Amino acid sequence: MKVSLFITCLSEMFYQNAAKDVVEVLERLDCEVDFPKGQICCGQPAYNSGYRKDAKKAAKQMIASFEASEYIVTPSGSCAAMFKEYPQLLKDEGEWHERAKKVADKTYEFTQFIVNILKVEDLGATYPAKATYHTSCHMTRLLHEKEAPFRLLKNVRGLELLPLQNNYDCCGFGGTFAVKMAPISEQMVDEKIRHIEESTANVLIAADNGCMMNIKGRIDRKGKAIEVKHIAQILNTRVEGRV
Amino acid sequence: MAMKIGEKPFFDRVDDALEDGFMRNAMAKAQDGLRGRKLNATVGDEQIGDWEEWRSAGEEIRRHTLENLDFYLDQLSENFARQGGHVYFAETAEDATRYIQEVAKKKNAKKITKAKSMVTEEIGLNEALEEIGCEVYETDLAEYILQIDDHDRPSHIVVPSLHKNKEQIRDTFRDKANYTGTSEPRELTAFARSQLRETFMEADIGVTGCNFAVAESGTISLVTNEGNANMVTTFPETQITVMGMERLVPTWNELDVMINLLSRSAVGQKITTYVTNLTPQLEEDSIDAPKEFHLVILDAGRSNALGTEFQSALHCIRCAACVNVCPVYRHIGGHAYGSIYQGPIGAVLSPILGGYEEYGELPYASSLCAACTEACPVKIPLHEHLIKHRENYVEKIGMTGEKMAMKTFGIGVSSPALFKLAVKGMPAVLGPLVKDNSITSGPGPMKLWTSVRKFPAPGKDNFRNWFNDRAKGRE
Numbered sequence A: 001m002k003v004s005l006f007i008t009c010l011s012e013m014f015y016q017n018a019a020k021d022v023v024e025v026l027e028r029l030d031c032e033v034d035f036p037k038g039q040i041c042c043g044q045p046a047y048n049s050g051y052r053k054d055a056k057k058a059a060k061q062m063i064a065s066f067e068a069s070e071y072i073v074t075p076s077g078s079c080a081a082m083f084k085e086y087p088q089l090l091k092d093e094g095e096w097h098e099r100a101k102k103v104a105d106k107t108y109e110f111t112q113f114i115v116n117i118l119k120v121e122d123l124g125a126t127y128p129a130k131a132t133y134h135t136s137c138h139m140t141r142l143l144h145e146k147e148a149p150f151r152l153l154k155n156v157r158g159l160e161l162l163p164l165q166n167n168y169d170c171c172g173f174g175g176t177f178a179v180k181m182a183p184i185s186e187q188m189v190d191e192k193i194r195h196i197e198e199s200t201a202n203v204l205i206a207a208d209n210g211c212m213m214n215i216k217g218r219i220d221r222k223g224k225a226i227e228v229k230h231i232a233q234i235l236n237t238r239v240e241g242r243v
Numbered sequence B: 001m002a003m004k005i006g007e008k009p010f011f012d013r014v015d016d017a018l019e020d021g022f023m024r025n026a027m028a029k030a031q032d033g034l035r036g037r038k039l040n041a042t043v044g045d046e047q048i049g050d051w052e053e054w055r056s057a058g059e060e061i062r063r064h065t066l067e068n069l070d071f072y073l074d075q076l077s078e079n080f081a082r083q084g085g086h087v088y089f090a091e092t093a094e095d096a097t098r099y100i101q102e103v104a105k106k107k108n109a110k111k112i113t114k115a116k117s118m119v120t121e122e123i124g125l126n127e128a129l130e131e132i133g134c135e136v137y138e139t140d141l142a143e144y145i146l147q148i149d150d151h152d153r154p155s156h157i158v159v160p161s162l163h164k165n166k167e168q169i170r171d172t173f174r175d176k177a178n179y180t181g182t183s184e185p186r187e188l189t190a191f192a193r194s195q196l197r198e199t200f201m202e203a204d205i206g207v208t209g210c211n212f213a214v215a216e217s218g219t220i221s222l223v224t225n226e227g228n229a230n231m232v233t234t235f236p237e238t239q240i241t242v243m244g245m246e247r248l249v250p251t252w253n254e255l256d257v258m259i260n261l262l263s264r265s266a267v268g269q270k271i272t273t274y275v276t277n278l279t280p281q282l283e284e285d286s287i288d289a290p291k292e293f294h295l296v297i298l299d300a301g302r303s304n305a306l307g308t309e310f311q312s313a314l315h316c317i318r319c320a321a322c323v324n325v326c327p328v329y330r331h332i333g334g335h336a337y338g339s340i341y342q343g344p345i346g347a348v349l350s351p352i353l354g355g356y357e358e359y360g361e362l363p364y365a366s367s368l369c370a371a372c373t374e375a376c377p378v379k380i381p382l383h384e385h386l387i388k389h390r391e392n393y394v395e396k397i398g399m400t401g402e403k404m405a406m407k408t409f410g411i412g413v414s415s416p417a418l419f420k421l422a423v424k425g426m427p428a429v430l431g432p433l434v435k436d437n438s439i440t441s442g443p444g445p446m447k448l449w450t451s452v453r454k455f456p457a458p459g460k461d462n463f464r465n466w467f468n469d470r471a472k473g474r475e
């Protein structure tokens, strides 16, 4: 199966290890992974802040880069959801609307693609730890994917997945919200961390880099010893000795 | 007072709220409780079948009604007037209060009882009536508490006194009404009831809001739990009902659906204790109904949304389900919004009714987590409306620093070469700030981030190079 990787700007800049794990997992599942060179940012920061024109520019560039692909896979629920938003964003832009629809229809978040398209739930991964999972808002509410990550994590050997209280509450990232409404965002992320601690997990697993950056940034600032991992990092632990 | 709450700027109000640990505890507890109850009465109630179908039906009914608003408003007022009621269309809040003042003067009214109503808060009716010498009595328990606490303002559209716990209520009753009992809710309620009994019977005018008006019969429907609305509409000779012009349904069939959606979403009840339906069948010798019935239909900015992308904001049935799941409301409570309409719907509605100058920050008080959109029983895309508001805001009012940043963003994203360059340059730009693999204190806008969190150090490798090398290695 041919898969085009949309790596997302946060992954590309800050989370390259997770990005590499994404590639390795997909290849292990017999996907032929390519990397469209024209890819940039999905435009969400501009779109969510009310800069529609700039968001459209990003959208068009992305559509042009990905429209030839068979499947588009990205390790972020939020960025996948932004691709799904393109048809609406470009509804008054003639042929772009149709092109946007085609791209949106073949876009999948990483875990969603593995479970729903590749129909694989057991990757043979081993990760002995007490962990909990952060269900990100855009993945569950905009992409409507609530199950895929859990199906995959259920089959990770040694992983004890603990429930997270109020998992449906936002972690306080929200892109520019985190800086524009910093004092409110701070309270939100603190409550999230409180619940993570209460779960007694040592590791927080997530499938969205924005949330990870927010939660991890706050965990580090508070000097807490909770690790934050992208789900691809957990799933790519089959190789002996690699964690 | 009207719609606006407080004079302080937005961030000062937020600071006040964040310091109020008492209030925040109450909010979080209330949210968790209400959320559980709502789930039990909606997706968790097998008897009603598929909740999503109910939501779709609700959306459809509201859309149809708003698309044919003129028709149904005509029908409503015709039916209401035909049966002896008086209808007044108020374009502004002032028009509405002036009309009601005139009725009160004509009736020589001294005492006025009120059932819970946000729309009368919106138009500042109590103050207007007090201005002409009337005594106004709130009879809904929550509103009563606020009123005797020196006119405290509502912090929630369904439970206006949500920010107060029972101990605070006891203290208020003690300080303002010579209460001597405990903080036991039953006892507190009994006290309020005893205080209000007399008043109900002495009132000259009863004022209510309106949950829904049924166009086909000219009926006003009130959905309540305390029974006070029945008292307010039974004893006085004159009744005045104020409704937002969008709050109507075509027929009783739709009313049935809407009441289900409202009670289940608002308080997790399958049906509320009372659903009071009032039609002005006025008879001279009637002893248990008002002899005069006025219906004030209020625009006050609502028509700003008609025919625009915001029209569906008028589909709102004020159930507060969006408020009850909002993580921002959870932490800042209702007053910080500075409007009697708080939470996500408040952030959407307040700028429509009151403008961006006054309420322009509210659409930014959201992480766009879409919990509101998911909760809304009539499927209003609340988070999309918030984005729309932001678009209008940057266009009409603008944010200089941010605009520049976004311009740069616009240039960056329109060219992959530039984007690549930015990614490549990142380690060099941020490198000097990195300490122990993260950034603790950043410059410019990054400072707002690092005031709360650390910022990750940019990765040392270049992902694109890694990917290319890997592909090459395979060849």
Ligand code: SF4
Binding pocket: B315, B316, B317, B318, B319, B320, B321, B322, B323, B345, B375, B376, B377, B378, B379, B380, B382
């Ligand atoms: S916007 Fe929807 S959820 Fe919020 S109060 Fe209105 S009807 Fe209820």
